[in-house]
Amino acid sequence: MTEVRIAGLRKSFGGQPALVDVALEAAPGEMITLLGPSGCGKTTTLRCVAGFLAPDGGDILVDGRSILDVPLRRRDFGVVFQNYALFPHMTVTQNVAYGLRVRRIGAAEIASRVAASLAEVGLTGLGDRLPRTLSGGQQQRVALARALVIHPRLLLLDEPLANLDAQLRQEMRALIRAVQRRQGITAFYVTHDQAEAMASSDRVAVMERGRVAQFATPREIYQRPVSRYVAAFTGEASALAVTLRAAHAPDRYTVGLGDAQMEVPGAAGLSPGSRHFLMVRPQAVTFGPSGIPATVREVAFFGATQQGEVELAGQALRFVTDPNERVVAGETVHVTLDPAHAWLMPEAAA
């Protein structure tokens, strides 16, 4: 069980900062996901931890000891690459055995550990195949087995599901999470897919232009985002400009939206009288006989749901409803917002 602390990590490429000041930590056995769009620094962070890159500043502590001076090959971290990076000239068994072979471990132990590892990822019987004869999902399983067989102190996964189709992705996500939990390995997981991040991690770090924008549990990230950026990246959200009328508790406020008023949760310490943004998830929107009047701009049928956009007090608001509810573009509806799926953010945080 390994604990990791990353502090003040900086890295530039050709004078352009890629990591500005990254701070993260992982408790033993925790799965941390780095989430963000391409170019936000998530892969750079992972590559610094793995040792493929040397950071310009900051430190990475593993179990309290800096690893910056530990050469890559002595870190004992298992890395799973986006394109698998299986050795094409070696069989599945040879690929998995490689990390043990270079550690000069005895043949008998290698054989038993490789067999156990292949069984764990469900590849028993495919040991003699070459990687190119396997499907993408099978290749990713080999990559996972190869990283796990060395009993890594840390598991690092760089967009491991990016090259798989939707169904395999779900299967692999479950497998990775199950193995990680069973072995209690601390893991860092890089992805740009918010659903993947939500479903399979203990904590998520949303990254934005070389910094960690928010680092919290998936639930908190989704329900209490610190900025519009985080809100938008963790799922569909509308941002309504509202006026803060009064504060009740440190994190409960009354806001005015057009002519209507409502009570919503929000970030602590916002001052009344100023304009803020109300983040509204689509599922907060319900239509009924009473509420704030709005015009339906568009609506589309998605099978399990019906989604679209209404115009409310001159602002766009996304909604999701039951597919059988009658919503027609151009008609007027009455909107009620469920405060549980709304969150008030200061305007500056945009």
Place this chain on the structure above:
Amino acid sequence: MTVPLRLGAGFVLALIYGFILLPLVVVIASSLTAGELMQFPPQGLSLRWFARFFADEALMQALVLSLRVAAVTTVAVTVIGTMAALAHRALSGWARQWLRTGLLLPLLLPELLTSIGLLFFLYRIGLGKTLIGLQIAHAVVTLPFAFVSIAAALDQLDPALEDASNSLGASGWDTFRHIVLPLVRGGIVTGALFAFVTSFDMFTVSFLLKPIGGNTLPLALFDYLSYDYDPTAAAAAAVSVVLAIAGVVVIEKLVGLRNL
């Protein structure tokens, strides 16, 4: 394309491909003649001129010298070229560009000018008309062939494979031996073969830097063509053609032409 146009295009292509192959076919056919004269088409078939070639002491000495120079050149250039190609892979930016350009220079500069420069320089450092001097010159001129081929193979190698190997605990040498070397073997073999053939066939460099008493096969062949014009020369030439074909077969057997 209309049918006549397609036929016309095919005819033109066949003519040009024929033009490319013609001299090689003629030389090999002439070497198989049973007659006394060098002529095409040959008069009857025999291997007598090959027997004559292998019995000719001067030509044999030249053949042995050529093979020796080419072998030493190949080993030296393959090792140096592989190291340079690894360096080229590890570098980036202007350093990478300069290294590449520098290593390609011997290929871009006219062989005649390089030979003339070496004629002066080797003489001044006391290596004029020596086998070592000739050997060095061959290495300089063939280095780009080895480098280009190996560097191209390395370019095709996914850097993540080396990252994966290192992250699994392999040392730099382990990674080179178990991952890089097996995966670029084709490029190295091809580069070595090109270096060998280029050295074996090299004329201008050897002509200007010819060591005292040391004739390479192309030089001996040149003398032969200038003085004794008989089918022995064709046999000698055919031997070098066969050598080239053998090289291609070796590549195909070892790495497969498709992997080039």
Place this chain on the structure above:
Amino acid sequence: MSAADASAARPAQEGARVPSGRPLTPSLSRKGRGRLRAGPWLLATPAIVLLVLFLGAPYVDMVVMSLRTAGHGTPYGTGFTLHHYAEALGNPVYLGALGRSLMLGAIVTAGCLLLSYPIALHLAKAGRSHLFFYAIVISPLLVGVLVRNFGWLIILSVSGPLNQVLRGLGLIDMPLRLLFTQGAVALGLIHVFVPFMVLPIAGALRKIPPDLAEASDALGAGRWFGFWHVTLPLSFPGIQAGTILVFVLSVSAYVTPALLGGQGRTFLSILTVQELLGSFAWPLGATLALVMAAAMGLVVLGFLAATRRLAERTAR
């Protein structure tokens, strides 16, 4: 998996991007790799030493040699003079030879271009048989200049197959003297250098996205129009590279002119080697070599300047 598949399957590295869209981390995996951190230059050292010492120094030496005085009983004297440049640029024998060499280069380059373009088009398009035709183009490279010239010696000789065919067809009564002419030299050189022209052009053609030709077709352009306005201009980088290479190589060629050329009005490369090896006049030989290099350089620069606009537009 073939090499091409491997590179296609390799996804782009994530790289931090500035607003201009320039990837900041294209070389993520080149830097800080566990191996070679101090090593690249160490690994390159043998090659660099070899080239600086035995390629750089000899060329410097050639310049120094051209300024030496002529020696008596030795290849060169101890003093320095500009006399050899006056000789090389003033003597009609050398200037004539230089002119013939440059003309030869132009003819050979044009001939190679003419023969190579159809082959390059074919190679760029050929499917499964690609390897076979590729091997045909490469094969002469593996055989050596001497052997190929030798083939032409046989073909062009007075009793050779070409004269036989021409007589058989009734085109001539007496065998023609084909060998030891400037035409024979040009023919031999064209044959030697065709692969050097084919390979860069085929490379450039293969880089042209096929949908460009389809777009041209779809716009209703005829085959020839499309070829003339799309394919040909876009292959220009290959043509440019091949042209320069073949021109420089054929002007400085020695073996083919020596074997297939006549004794009389000869080429500068032959005269240069005669001065060096026959007369042991090293300073004059060095000067002639440098004059040849300078003349080639001027022609190449002129060619680059003349084709600059086309090259800029088609560069990728």
